[in-house]
Amino acid sequence: MAQIGLKEVVKKFGDFVAVNGVSLDVHDGEFLILVGPSGCGKTTTLNMISGLESPTSGEIIIGNRVVNDIEPGERGLGMVFQDLALFPHMTVFENIAFGLRVKKTLEPDIDRQVRAAAEAMHILPLLGKRPAQCSGGESQRVALARTIVNDPSVFLMDEPLSSLDAKLRVDMRTELKALHERLNATFVYVTHDQAEAMTMADRIVVMNGGLVEQIGGPLDIYDKPASRFVAGFFGTPTMNFLQGEIVAANGALTFQCEHIEHFLAENTPDSLAGKQVILGVRSEHVVVNSGGQQGQVKLIEPLGDVSLVFFESGGQEQLVAKVAPELRFSSGDQLTFGFQAAKCHLFDFDSGTRLN
Amino acid sequence: MSTDAKQALQIANRRRWRRTVVRHSILIGWGLIIMFPIFWMIQTSFKDAHEWVTWPPHWVPQDPTLKNYEQIFTFDVQQSGVAREATEQPFNIWGAVADSLIICTTSALIALFMGAFLAYGISRFNVGGGKFRHSVLIIRMIPPIVIAIPLLMYYAIMVPLASETVLGFRLSLFDTQFGMSLLYITITLPFVIWMMLSFIDEVPYTLEHAARIMGAGRLYTLRRVVLPLVASGMVVTFLFVFILNWAEFLLSLTLTHPDVSTLPVLLNKFQSASEGRLYGPQAAIGTVITIPVVVLGVLIQKHLIKGFSFGTIRK
Numbered sequence: 001m002a003q004i005g006l007k008e009v010v011k012k013f014g015d016f017v018a019v020n021g022v023s024l025d026v027h028d029g030e031f032l033i034l035v036g037p038s039g040c041g042k043t044t045t046l047n048m049i050s051g052l053e054s055p056t057s058g059e060i061i062i063g064n065r066v067v068n069d070i071e072p073g074e075r076g077l078g079m080v081f082q083d084l085a086l087f088p089h090m091t092v093f094e095n096i097a098f099g100l101r102v103k104k105t106l107e108p109d110i111d112r113q114v115r116a117a118a119e120a121m122h123i124l125p126l127l128g129k130r131p132a133q134c135s136g137g138e139s140q141r142v143a144l145a146r147t148i149v150n151d152p153s154v155f156l157m158d159e160p161l162s163s164l165d166a167k168l169r170v171d172m173r174t175e176l177k178a179l180h181e182r183l184n185a186t187f188v189y190v191t192h193d194q195a196e197a198m199t200m201a202d203r204i205v206v207m208n209g210g211l212v213e214q215i216g217g218p219l220d221i222y223d224k225p226a227s228r229f230v231a232g233f234f235g236t237p238t239m240n241f242l243q244g245e246i247v248a249a250n251g252a253l254t255f256q257c258e259h260i261e262h263f264l265a266e267n268t269p270d271s272l273a274g275k276q277v278i279l280g281v282r283s284e285h286v287v288v289n290s291g292g293q294q295g296q297v298k299l300i301e302p303l304g305d306v307s308l309v310f311f312e313s314g315g316q317e318q319l320v321a322k323v324a325p326e327l328r329f330s331s332g333d334q335l336t337f338g339f340q341a342a343k344c345h346l347f348d349f350d351s352g353t354r355l356n
Numbered sequence: 357m358s359t360d361a362k363q364a365l366q367i368a369n370r371r372r373w374r375r376t377v378v379r380h381s382i383l384i385g386w387g388l389i390i391m392f393p394i395f396w397m398i399q400t401s402f403k404d405a406h407e408w409v410t411w412p413p414h415w416v417p418q419d420p421t422l423k424n425y426e427q428i429f430t431f432d433v434q435q436s437g438v439a440r441e442a443t444e445q446p447f448n449i450w451g452a453v454a455d456s457l458i459i460c461t462t463s464a465l466i467a468l469f470m471g472a473f474l475a476y477g478i479s480r481f482n483v484g485g486g487k488f489r490h491s492v493l494i495i496r497m498i499p500p501i502v503i504a505i506p507l508l509m510y511y512a513i514m515v516p517l518a519s520e521t522v523l524g525f526r527l528s529l530f531d532t533q534f535g536m537s538l539l540y541i542t543i544t545l546p547f548v549i550w551m552m553l554s555f556i557d558e559v560p561y562t563l564e565h566a567a568r569i570m571g572a573g574r575l576y577t578l579r580r581v582v583l584p585l586v587a588s589g590m591v592v593t594f595l596f597v598f599i600l601n602w603a604e605f606l607l608s609l610t611l612t613h614p615d616v617s618t619l620p621v622l623l624n625k626f627q628s629a630s631e632g633r634l635y636g637p638q639a640a641i642g643t644v645i646t647i648p649v650v651v652l653g654v655l656i657q658k659h660l661i662k663g664f665s666f667g668t669i670r671k
Contacts, residue, residue, distance in 0.1 A: 038657075073569060098570055
C-alpha cells in the first residue's frame with residue numbers, strides 16, 4: 001500500500017509561505033511529477049512527504065496512516081537528491097550498503113543485496129570506487145542503486161537529472177521510466193523541466209506560487225491547460241498569447257485585438273461576449289499561407305523536422321508558427337496566417353483562468 | 357621565426373626569469389627571517405656558558421657541548437660538574453614533560469570533543485541564534501593577564517573555601533593538573549567551536565538528509581557521515597589547540613607551583629640571582645619542547661594539508 005495523500009498542507013518559513021494549502025492524492029504505483037518554476041513549492045512539498053520538513057498545518061498520509069510526526073526513516077521511502085548526496089568518504093559498495101547497515105542486516109545478506117542492486121543498475125565494476133571517481137551518469141546509477149536496495153514502496157526524486165548533460169538526461173529519462181515499470185513502486189518526482197514531466201509522468205501536478213494550478217495527464221495538461229500560467233509553462237516554443245476582447249457579431253463570437261480578428265469556435269459560450277481575454281494558441285496551431293491575417297517574417301529557426309517562423313502582425317507581440325520545413329521563408333517576407341479555431345485557448349484577462 | 361619574434365620571445369623569457377628570481381629571493385629572505393630564531397635557539401643549546409652572549413656573535417658553537425642537555429635532564433642538582441650553573445630552584449624536567457603532556461593532551465581532546473558537538477549544534481540547529489557563532493570568540497578578547505589574578509583568587513581561595521563549607525574538606529584547583537586542564541578547555545573551546553564550524557558548515561545538508569531517509573538516527577549519522585568527513589579538520593583543530601596549550605605560559609605560571617609545572621614555566625625557572633638567565637639550558641629546553649610539535653605535524657601532514665584547504669568535500 002503506497003498511496004500518498006496530502007490534505008490542505010501548508011508550509012511557512014517565517015513570514016514566507018512556501019506551500020499554501022496543497023491537496024493531492026498519489027495513487028499506488030503511479031509516476032507523479034511535480035513541476036513548476038523555481039520557488040513554486042514543489043521541493044518543499046516533496047520534503048514534507050519525505051519528512052525532512054514538517055508541515056505548518058495540514059495532514060500527510062502514507063498508506064493509511066498520518067505520518068506528520070513520523071521520522072523520515074520510518075516512512076518506508078527512498079529518496080534521490082538533486083546533488084545525489086552520495087557519501088564521498090565511502091566506496092560505492094558502502095554507499096549502497098548504508099541503509100542495510102542501519103537496519104543491521106547480516107553481512108552475507110548485505111553483500112548479496114548490494115550486488116543485486118548494483119547489477120540491476122549496471123554498476124557492478126564500480127563497487128570498489130569512490131563517488132568522486134564516478135562520472136555523472138555513474139553517480140546517478142549509484143544513487144538509484146542505493147535507494148533501490150532498501151526496497152521502498154515510494155521513491156521520491158528531487159530533480160535527480162539536473163546535473164547531467166542533455167543527451168544523458170534524455171537517456172536516463174527512458175531508464176527511469178523503465179525502472180518504474182519494473183519496480184511497480186510509487187514515484188513522486190520533482191522537476192522544473194516541462195519536457196521531463198511530459199515524457200515520464202502518469203500524471204502531472206503543475207505548481208505555481210505555493211499552489212496547485214492543475215493536476216492531470218501529460219496530454220490533458222498540454223491540450224487543455226487550466227490557466228494561462230500552465231499554458232505558457234508547457235510546450236516549446238511558448239504558446240502565443242494575444243490580449244483582446246470578445247465581440248459578438250452576426251450570431252458568432254470573434255476575438256479582436258489591435259490588428260487581428262479571429263472567429264472563435266462554435267462551442268465558445270455566448271456569455272463571454274464583451275469580455276477582456278487572453279487568447280492563446282500554440283505554434284503548431286498557427287496556419288500559415290492561408291487565413292485572413294497579414295504578417296511580416298522577422299526570424300526563422302529551422303529545426304530540421306519543422307521550422308519556427310517568428311513574425312509580426314502590426315501589434316506589439318511577436319507570434320511564432322511551427323511550419324513544415326519545405327516552406328521557405330526569409331526575414332522580411334510577407335505572409336498570411338490564421339489560427340485553428342478549435343485549438344484556441346481563452347483565458348480570463350485578470351485571473352488567467354481558462355474560459356472555454 | 358623572424359628576428360623580431362625571436363627578440364620578443366627572449367625579452368619575455370628574460371622577464372619571466374627575472375620575476376622568478378625576485379619572487380624566490382623574497383621568499384628565501386622571508387624564510388631566513390622566520391627560521392633564524394629557531395636556528396639560534398638550537399645552536400645556543402649546544403654552546404657553553406662563555407659563548408652564550410659574545411660580541412661579535414658566534415654564529416655556530418666554536419666549542420660544541422651537550423652540557424646544557426645534561427643539565428636539564430639531571431634530577432640531582434647537586435651532582436658535580438653540572439650543578440654549577442643550575443637554577444637555585446628545584447626542577448624536574450620529566451615531571452614537567454609529564455604535566456605538560458597530560459594537561460595539553462587531555463584538555464585538547466576534551467575541548468575537541470565538546471567543541472565538535474557544539475559546533476554541530478550551532479551549524480545545524482542554529483543554537484543561540486544567528487549571532488552566537490560570532491560571540492563565542494568574545495572570550496578571546498580578554499587578555500589573559502587581566503584574568504590571571506582573579507583566577508588565582510578563584511582557584512586558590514574561592515573553590516577551597518566553597519568545598520570546605522559545603523563538602524567538609526578542602527578541594528583546590530590551584531597547582532593541579534585537573535585545574536590547569538579545566539582552564540585550558542575553557543579558553544580553547546571558542547577556537548575549537550569556531551574552527552569546527554567552518555568544517556561542519558562545509559558538509560552538505562543533503563548527506564544527512566539521505567542518511568535520515570535511510571533510517572539513520574542523529575548520532576549514527578554524526579558518527580558515520582559527518583565526523584568522518586570533518587576528520588581532517590578535527591586533526592588540524594587538535595594540533596592548533598594542542599600547540600596553544602603547549603606554549604601557554606602566563607596562566608600556568610600564575611596558577612601552578614610547586615607541584616605542577618608545565619614546560620614553558622620550567623624553561624623560565626632556568627635563571628638565578630647569581631648567574632642571571634641561563635641561556636644554554638633555556639635553549640635546550642626550547643629545542644626539546646619544539647620536537648613533539650614538529651613530530652606531530654609531520655605525522656599528520658596529510659590531514660594538515662587537507663584540513664587547511666577548506667572546501668575539500670566534493671558536493
